[in-house]
Amino acid sequence: MQSIRELKSNFSGPPPASMAAGPDAYLQGSIRMTLEDLDLWKTFHEIGTEMIITKPGRRMFPHCKVSLSGLIPCAKYILLVDMVPEDGFRYKWNKEKWEVAGKAEPQPPCRTYLHPDSPALGSHWMKQSISFLKLKLTNNTLDQHGHIILHSMHRYHPRFHVVQADDLFSVRWSVFQTFTFPETSFTAVTAYQNTRITKLKIDHNPFAKGFRDEGTSKKRWVSMTGAVIALHTAKTELKIKDAVKEERYSPWGAERQQGVRTDSPAEADARDIYNAEQLVPAPAAYQPYRAHEYGKSPSPSSSVGSGISGSGRRSFEPRVPEISAVPDHDSSKPGPSHCGPQHLPGPQDYSGVLNMSMAQAGKPGVIGHHIYSPYGSEQPLAQWSGPGPAQYPPPHPLTADYTSQAVHHGYHHGNVGEWSQYPLFSYSCW
DNA sequence: TCTCCTGCCACGTTTGAAGCGC
DNA sequence: AGCGCTTCAAACGTGGCAGGAG
Secondary structure, X not given: OOOOOOOOOOOXXXXXXXXXXXXXXXXXXXXXXXXXXXXXXXXXXXXOOXXXXXXXXXXXXXXXXXXXXXXXXXXXXXXXXXXXXXXXXXXXXEOOEEEEEEEOOOOOOOEEEEOOOOOEEHHHHHHOOEEOOOOEEEOOOOOOOOXXXXXXXXXXXXXXXXXEOOOHHXXXXXXXXXXXXXXXXXXXXXXXXXXXXXXXXXXXXXXXXXXXXXXXXXXXXXHOOOHHHHHHHHHXXXXXHHHHHOOOOOOOHHHHHHOOXXXXXXXXXXXXXXXXXXXXXXXXXXXXXXXXXXXXXXXXXXXXXXXXXXXXXXXXXXXXXXXXXXXXXXXXXXXXXXXXXXXXXXXXXXXXXXXXXXXXXXXOOOOOOEEOOOOXXXXXXXXXXXXXXXXXXXXXXXOOHHHHOOOOOOXXXXXXXXXXXXXXXXXXXX
16 A cells, blocks of 8 residues: 655765755655555556546546645645656557557647645645545647646556645745656546456446446436447447456556566666656755756656657657646635744755756756646746746755765665655656 | 547436525 | 525536547
């Protein structure tokens, strides 16, 4: 159940004095995220999870639900989710299994789903499970509702970001931690391909009760007037039953057994990059290093997503990430803090930004972030654009020392935990 | 011919307004 | 007037299906 492994320092000695941003930094590094309904996710994952995407947007099922611990109760956090391509391929469903059908299509506009409670105190996030029920997926690249845009027949996995920030505008300045769960990977489809997935969805999704075999489906039979329709339904049910009889196997079986998929060319490269992105435990105090790493080299996720090139490389051409959220944002979100002085993003946060900014200094304005807000019209955020250090001098004597002394620490690969820590949007979506 | 996408359908769940009683 | 409970209809979410596009 526990998906996040213990955080371990990948830095043997104490942090430099200038990096010792107080206890917060260390606490921040102890954030733990746990995926709820793991058994359900695993059940789907074993078969090969599929998620329907539609033009008006479709919810995920199972939906993303996590619990958090290790947050600073009195500090405000923002929770984000985005979808990352698993690889650079397009797939097709052929003879009861997924096969590579070619290179992936160019990445659609990248969007990040903002949890409607954001920003909220750490105590709020930790007191109960956090549901992303209203997150919707769409294949409409012109979508105006802020849904996450995906390509059909492509594989993705959700990525959860925890950002210590007072508001959306300061996200840009905050260091965040990213969590992923292997069980949540899925194939985006416009119609279910695997009948076993269909059956699982019907069995577990309350909204699909009407399609269950037992009892309730009688109504459907009665209501159907055309014999042809009844015939089709009968055929469908037969298919489902046949599917159930089949021995339990996953269309990704080879992948799981061998640890790597064998049906994807250049698979190993993609996976290496993928792991490099995820398995980067490091206390917040060491963020500058991480920030620098992500800033100076092509982002892992971008490389993964860009498998289009086949070589795992892609350009640094800016994409336009957006933050989206459900329109029906609950205005009754947690109010003003009842805690004492807020633990605002400390100097360490700025240090992260600093490094990112410096890393991007060679491409000014590379990040023309747009924020898709349910509270108003989409608006560009100047604060989110990549400022030069001169434009936004860090209010802390953290300087280029960190960049100059940046060291690439070896990644620690745990058996479960998958998280990383780096400046927001220095990587994603391009 | 095949694959994939789209619009529509019927059904169940959720939500919020309206009505009622205390 | 205020509160809590119940009812009910509209909105929403779901998978199945037919038909169209490429």
